[in-house]
Amino acid sequence: MTSALLVMVGIALALGAALGAASVLFRTQGDPLVDKIDAILPQTQCGQCGYPGCKPYATAIAGGEADINQCPPGGDEGVRKLADLLGREYKPLNAEHGVEKPKSVAVIDEATCIGCTLCIQACPVDAIVGAAKQMHTIVSDLCTGCELCVPPCPADCIAMVPVAETVDTWKWRYPVFELRTAHARTQSAEEAA
Amino acid sequence: MLRKLFSFNGGVKPDPNKSASTREPIARLPLPPQLVIPLHQNIGGTPRPLVRVGERVRHGQRIGAADGNVSSAVHAPASGIVMAVEPRLMPHASGLSAMAVVIEPDGQDEHVEREPFDWKAASADEVRDYLRDAGVVGLGGAVFPSHLKLSPGRAMATHTLVINGAECEPFITCDDMLMRSEAHDILHGAQIMKRLLGARQVLVGIEDNKPEAAAAMRAAAAALGDPSIEIVVVPTRYPAGGAKQLIRVLTGIEVPHGSRSTDYGVQCFNVATALAVLNALERGEPLVRRIVTVAGNVERPRNFDVAIGTPIGFVFQHAGLKPDTDKLIMGGPMMGIPLPDMDAPVVKATNCLLASSPALFPPPQPELPCIRCGECARACPADLQPFELYWHSRARNFGRAQEYHLFDCIECGCCAYVCPSHIPLVDYYRYAKSEIWARERDKDAADSARERFEFRNWRAEREREEKAAKLAARSAAAARPAAAATGAEADDPKKALIEAALARARAQKDAAAARATDELAPAGGQQAGTGGLQQAQAGGELVQAAPSDKQVE
């Protein structure tokens, strides 16, 4: 009995030591981790996380300076993926940084645009085209929906419009569990009777 | 001569239900009061509209131009006035709308000039472009642009052209009826395709439940006197009409998912596609009509020759929809999709319109847990383990589902057909596939955004350096440190971006956070470097520190 216990404890200790050693020896470090985190971040480059872009936020997470729940565009799923990658506990999105919204793109009201180029400077992904004193337009395919162009606009002519589902982006819904619907219940009760 | 046939694993034998709609010959459906012609009727890019509202179009006029090479044109099936170019309801499971050209036929049916294309003299690329602009796509239901399939393979020469007349799905008889009436033209079209592909033989596969069609095709083949054409009767087993399954049955070759069958020396076309190729090349007629089986819960099941863009309700009127119809299906009962409404138009993919009633297709029994009985695996023609796919798709474990070859699934529905637990297995695969695609789209978008962001930063950096260099050159007192200069430029775009980001981030903090930041400011100031970026990061840290401080308080 005692010997069995000792063997068990011994095995547990050995395995624990091996695991510990492995985690020290094979720890992912440096840039690969930043890149992996950056790959999960949505690249909206909106700064809501408190960093000027996704990469800096990724660097901060990797450096242990920032928490994993500060990116509203990435949403709940993003936090989950980060938690998975880093082996951390999942936590809900920090509301201080904003809330998850449906993906939108910015649209410039071309009648009101005064051509000041301020939005072009603000756009982190060069999704706005136009020249000084000429009407500007947003290339909606490139717009990440970061909203950074909205506040600088002196004419208040930029609006965020949610992206509508199209035939090409439509997704099949998760099949319902018939098991739990009342309808199914009565039906199968009849059947069993 | 008896050809050695091969077999695919799995498959099921549902009741074919084909006799009702084959009693009468194909009828030509009159033009509806309004045609709604969706622009996107093919796999690949969405064609660009070529017409404007109010414009008069003629029968056969191109109204949508192919967008790039992986796309296919669309044409007006009648002469008339363009009433609108706007999003209209699509015959799609989503019930969403997409761009369509709405034409009101004027009843004159005035054609554009129809001139045969001298394809024998043209180069292969010219023929392909011509077919693309004639809007020829696969009419078996997949609507893959045919011109893309008519290029010989990369790995080896195409030796066999398979013409698919198997039509394995219950209720559907459009290919059957077409083969009975247009056998000669179909085979003529096949000869053209054979020549374009440089193939040596043409195998026409027909299921053995269509003896009339097989006889008609045999007679036509004999009349043509082409020894390279062989009509092969294959055993009836769903899904023998799946392109890969038919290729396997006729040649023994298995084409894996994701590779082109021409790389294995085979190519496969539907019988109706063969006819469409002939019509385009020899008669100059673009693809504007197709045969549609109307069956199920209707008074007069029949095959109709329908102008593409005809509203589905108009077609059903002619077949007499029975009152207890509870849903409309495009395609067969095994793979068809539910139609959102009667207004959706007939498109190039519409091989069958099926009216369903609770008596005909009773709603499925409640889903029970999977008992791992393996029935689905025995029925799967793709040799998959459907219950494993189901398991992982249900758990949203998409990576594992892909390891079990989710994308090899052809969504034939055999697995759900046999499942004793009545699990809607295919729904889980559709769900998983569209989720995976959505994720890939998101990832591509993120990658491109990252690239653009990095490029922008790089450009900003370069501009700043250039400016600094100019400044340094111009200034006599060149001793000024470059770093300070960079940091101080007020109109520096990068700085502007950072400021904007920071301003946003700060603006969102509540009062408590702001107070904490203030308290921490001196410490943060010590850390702050000279570069704008570093400063921004330090700022970010400070803001970041706030919430945790608050917790401590």
Place this chain on the structure above:
Amino acid sequence: MYNSPYLRKNASVRRVMSTVLVAMLPAIALQCWLFGSALLVHIALASVTALLCEAAMLALRHRPVAPALGDMSALVTAWLIAVCLPPLLPWWATVIGTAFALVIGKHLYGGLGQNPFNPAMLAYALLIVCFPALMAQWPGLGVGDFASQMDWVFGGARAVDAMTGATPLDALRTGLMTGQHADAVLHTTPFGHVAGAGWEWVSLAWALGGLLLLALRVITWHVPVAFIVAVALVATIASAIDPARFAGPDFHLLAGGTLMGAFFIATDPVSGATTPRGKLIFAAGIALIAWCIRAFGAYPDGIAFAVLLMNICVPMIDMKTQPPVFGHKNGGAS
């Protein structure tokens, strides 16, 4: 809203399970005829217990009770447990075994389709570990009428020792332990023609039911064939090497639960392997382990433990034996 396929085959879990129940009837009838009708009492006890447990567990798990009860899977488990138990077993042992199978073996793992272990074999293993003496209470062939059997089951009668007769596997064990030659033991009275008077016929009745399952495509050939071939093979080799210690294949095939295991136990879809090659490995594994337990182990028959042991290996077997996907055979595309 539901999507294609709109056509469904007329198949259901209920139908599958009922077929299994029907296929069990010949063996049950024969067993009753040869060893007395106490078996029917046990079947009834087990069935009632199973249905009650199933209903209670479903209610506790907030699952609709009716469809799951209607699928008859609990009855199959109950019957399989009852036919494995000796007819003279006290009634409470049957109840405990069945309840254990349903509650622990099935529902604590998530219910139908989720249980890693064969619930019937779990019950059998529990009972033989806890009550080895009771589990030996098989009546001798044609001994005792129904009333006296009921005395055993409900009265806990101990006076009629003469009623129990050792099963052939037990007798062989005891014989071998006392140093007799296997052949000599096998020619004593309780062994009938080949593998125990009456037992060989019951075994054949199981095979008959199994063939019915095969014919109706409820099971595939893989498991029974691999099972039987493996048992026959190992028994032949062993008895050729040392006929004094090991009985031959005829004995091993017809004695104990071999044929029942081959057709009814190892073919359980939920806890067994699902790929064709996996089924072969799974069944052969059970057969080998069962033979080892019979030949060298502490228990007379080892089917139950063998099944449970192989159940553990199922995920790995299934993973390693995935059949090649269409087009990916012989290396596939690349």
